[in-house]
Amino acid sequence: MLDQLLLGFMTIMEPMNFLAVFLGVLGGMIIGSLPGLTAPMGCALLIPFTYTMQPVPAITMLVSLYCGAMFGGSIAAILVHAPGTPAAAATTFDGYPLAQKGQAGKALGMACISSALGGLFSVVVLILLAPVLADLAIKFGPPEYFALAIFGLSMISSLGSKSVVKNLLGGTIGVFIACIGMDSISGFSRYDFGITHLMDGVSFIPVMIGLFAAAEVFRQAEKGVRKIVIDRKISGLLPTWEEIKSVKTTLIRSSLIGTFIGILPAEGGTVASFIGYNEAKRFSKEPEKFGTGALEGVAAAECANNSATGGAMVPTMALGIPGSGTTAVILGALLVHGMRPGPLLFIQHTDVVYAVFIGMFFANLMFLGLGLGGAKVFSQILRVPTYVLSPIILVLCVVGTYALHNNMADVWIMLICGLVGYKMKEYGFAAAPIVLGLVLGELIEISLRRSLIVFDNNAFIFFTRPWALTFIVLTVLGLCSPAIRSWVERRGEKNKKQQAADSQE
């Protein structure tokens, strides 16, 4: 395998291939940083241009765009509170508060470093374990997906606003929105009120753009023309070595989570970043700091979503099963270039496969350089006054939402969600639980009902399959952890008092 990697390295070093990596990353960062323009969209737009290219630069460019866009999403998330890509939604939680505190540069630097480290880790995993890890995807049946999704949903209680009840309500609303449209199990439409547009359901990107970006524009407009944005100074572009060291365990945890979730078919960076973020919060010594501008939160989310890139490539290449929307497009590109993804890809097209792996590795290094070097350039967006920036963001919201399916209905959904999100915040509801409910709601429903069909309505199946049980146990532990923690603390205090009392005697 070493000589194949070396050969791949030589291939990528050819000027044209190297240029493909560079252009892919740069294009990805631009697309990723614009809210509404997502990585799958960028890849789909790029494919026609790769028809005439050789397979190596063509696929490498797409994969580089994927990596670049995954990081690029954090730029808008941190600077304007609008996730540039869905996967950057969790980055807004701490990234934007940091920017408000005048530490946008530091947040960007941390996002860049943790994205690159997560990405590099996942590529190493991809290279080393592609065939081995791909087997895991097959072990994941509907019950495992259900348990995983429930585990994901359990974090709603601790996400967003301080009120657990309001978070749960938000999550329920999200799950309800996920019910609109085609019921995949019966094939009938639900809650569509006879409107053709709603028959396909509400896709979560318009909802997200509305709740996060448009709502923010409306809030800014309410404040009137003020100098808040201009006043923000960008200082401390790079996180210090101590700061990086302090998030070491978070980075390792998020890399593992992201890569693992990326490998699962049908789940990608979005779920990875939410779980990565929540686990960081759960394990943190200061969980109350999360959501108010913790560098650790940015690191956890960004590291997880970028490590999902390498993970998602594992089943795409090894099984021909895309692990995310973008890899679905990349899979199409592989077919266009005459390579059928599957177990045989590694035998028939070894040269291309390893060149793409090495290219992906370089893409992660490349955006590290571009991100850190260009952070100042990207931060310029902060110097633009609100009355210029807000209309631009709103236009991008509309264009980006429309470009999804060329469907005006999505734009209306986005605008409605924008208004709802704007009012909602006044009453103390956060957007994140709604989005999470929407993202996971469909998976929860379909995997539950699929499990019941497959296992003849046996509900115990979720407790008898090892992987499913693991996630159920984790969910229960997660839900009980605040209670357990306070019990342990109380016990500790009691013991201390006891000791104090003992020593006094």
Place this chain on the structure above:
Amino acid sequence: MKKLLFSVCMAVLALGFAVQSGVAADDKYPSKQINWYIHSSAGGGTDIFSRTAALRLRRILKVPIVISTMSGGSGARMLNHMMEQPADGYTIVSLTNSNLATMARGRTTAQREDIIGIARGCYDPQSLVIKADGKHKDIQGILAAAKEKPGSIKIGVAHMASIDHVASYALGKAAGVEFEFVPFDGGGEIIVALLGDVIDMGVLNPSEFMGQYEAGKVKPAVFLVADRLEGFPDTPTAKELGYDVEMATWRGVGVKAGTPPEVVKILRDAFQESMSHKIYQNYLADNSMGPESVLTGEEWDAFLDQKWPIWKETMDELGYVEK
């Protein structure tokens, strides 16, 4: 910003075309831009088919051909839009099984008689695929098991009320057995479920299972066609087993009924020429489809006529017709 600029340019261009098309004199077809609508998303199978077919078509017809997505209600929005356009051959639509299903379910104003077939470009036979080393050895074994214990055989299909669902339902009906259907989001998920022993059998096209078949992990148990496929000489067909079931994933093109016959002829000839070109033939070969996929003119219309009642009837039987 680049994207925004691009979008603005496209909008201006589109506006230009719109104005131009309003004043163009329609003496000779085609004299202006042709709008081609697809109902599914960019990058999907129908999108790739349409774009590949349009490559040569532009040179042959010498007019701009713009392919755009009009998603919503599995083609309902696209078909409704077509019904609102004049029958002049400047609006063409891609047709798939999903569109027939949508029409049969009564979710659009369009019905079979509102469409004239121009050409078929894809014909990917449906097959029922089993695990290579699974507990079921062949299709006879599966049918016997299903007969013995109704509902015990779980079949993975991509969405309900889809070609997968209808195809496997039709085979079950012909064989007098009942299957349990498990809907998935696509062929990839079905293969994983099959390999993971979640389902007994999956409805897949050769282009979907080739990778895993070549690796020896899955094998087709039966093809829902009349004659054995060249690439699969050992796999029986439904017809051989005595079941008159022929189902495939196909994609084609149509225009609104009422389009002048001379315009229909020009379009049919142009598609015939475009799809005979090696660019299109290579696309078919890359996707494990044969040159017989291409069907133009009346043959394609007859094909639609033959499929339409099957969809009507099955959708009704399965209770999917909205009344």
